[in-house]
Amino acid sequence: MQDFPAGAELTHIRVVRDVNRSRGFYRDIAGAELIREYGGTSAVLRLCGTWLLPVTGGGPTDDKPTMPFTELEHPYTVSHAMTFWVSDCQAAYDTLRARGARFLTPPVDHGFEVRCFFRDPDGHLLKLSEAR
Structure with missing residues (x-):
């Protein structure tokens, strides 16, 4: 490439x-x-x-003639997610939660990674990840 x-x-x-x-x-x-x-x-x-x-x-539009931009149809499915790589997942979780973010679960420790997920107002999935 x-x-x-x-x-x-x-x-x-x-x-x-x-x-x-x-x-x-x-x-x-x-x-x-x-x-x-x-x-x-x-x-x-x-x-x-x-x-x-x-x-x-x-x-x-003229540069994408067969492709409309549409909203997320089913907010409980994932076709795209963004990951925030952080040095301390728990601290980032606490900060974002205090600001009003609603998480699916608190951070979960998977050994190689601590992670948790939340959604934006339209249901798009966002992830906090602390790699170990």
């Missing part, structure tokens, strides 16, 4: 029901920096060294 040009970065696009609610979650709970907003249909956030764009759904 050919390397990307110098300076290339990765952006995660998340289709959400309410951009304001998602922006608040990622900014106020996850600690993202709000970079800009676009008329209530999308926001640009910087989070843990990567870009995150919560956007509202929409139909096909």
Whole structure:
């Protein structure tokens, strides 16, 4: 595989029901920096060294003519997740929980990893992981 040009970065696009609610979650709970907003249909956030764009759904466009952006249909299934690699899973869990994050379980120690999962307001899965 050919390397990307110098300076290339990765952006995660998340289709959400309410951009304001998602922006608040990622900014106020996850600690993202709000970079800009676009008329209530999308926001640009910087989070843990990567870009995150919560956007509202929409139909096909001229550059993706057969592919609409749609919201997560079944919030109890996983097709994409983001992992936050942390040095102390329990401390990160405590901080995020105090800010309002709702976790599926407290951190679980699997020996090689301590991890726990939570969801954003649209049901997208997020993971805290402390590698050992």
